[in-house]
Amino acid sequence: MGDIAKETPLKAALDGGVLTLTLNRPERLNAMSQELIGLIIEQLDRALAESAVRAVLITGTGRGFCAGADLAGTGMGTVTGADGKPDLGIVIERLYNPMIRAIRELPRPVIAAVNGVAAGGGANLALACDIVLAARSARFDQAFVRISLMPDLGGTWLLPHAVGDARARALGMLGTSVPAEEAERMGMVWQVADDDMLMAEAMQLARRLASGPTLAYAAIKRAINAAATNTLDQQLDLERDSQRALGRSADCKEGVAAFLAKRPAQFTGQ
Secondary structure, eight states, rough: OOOOOTTTSEEEETTEEEEEEEEEGGGGGOOOOOHHHHHHHHHHHHHOTTTTEEEEEEEEEETTOOSSSSSSHHHHOOBBTTSBBHHHHHIIIIIIIHHHHHHHOOOSOEEEESSSSSEEEHHHHHSSEEEEETTTTOOEEOGGGGGEEEEEEHHHHHHHHOOHHHHHHHHHHHOOOHHHHHHHHHSSSEEEGGGGGGGHHHHHHHHHTTTSHHHHHHHHHHHHHTTOOOOOOHHHHHHHHHHHHHSSHHHHHHHHHHHHHTTTOOOOOO
8 A cells, every 4th residue: 555645634654664644634733534534544454464564653744733523524513313413422433433443452553743732532542552752842632521522532541541540530521731741740641852853752762663572562552451451360361371472483582582692683573
């Protein structure tokens, strides 16, 4: 599959094992339309299918990362159920949930480089990624309550896991805007970078992950996802089984050999 043309809502470029996805609706602060979401899912499917993709980096064009849902562009204001009343659940199930599941289940690292405002679903799109870097001027805004809605795109699961129950409740109910450095202190963000250095630092991290042991990254993602509902005994069993499989991999053999030889490992994802 070729890269998406620049005039479309999503720019995609694969280089050095890193698939960079740039939300490209700057006139709408990259609000998510049905077309944009479909293109994101298409590229996540590509990342799953193509072995050349070893890490995914998501960012935005212009002064915003993502302003959340484009209410007109997703049909959220017009889709109705059998009773004729608005049915936001239909849109969430068809569009947003498959995208978040694809990010969380992708056996590759997914990095978010939050270059500006991340509001509503845009904030939770970032939180769904494995590692979040933010520009110093960025902010995270659970804006749903301002129009009498609740966080979606996994926000009610992602927020408590990132910042704890008390903060998640307050953020959801108050709709407070959180600056990047405060988001880092809370645990929503891995690191904050100066605005002009964000993409360089994000790409450096993405390339590091792309050259790393992708089988181990996939196992880490699966285990952390499962930990939310597993008992300790179940998690210990999962770790045992996953470690057994990893221990038989060519990458583990290479990692041990490189460690003993005191040289950099050359991982292949095998």
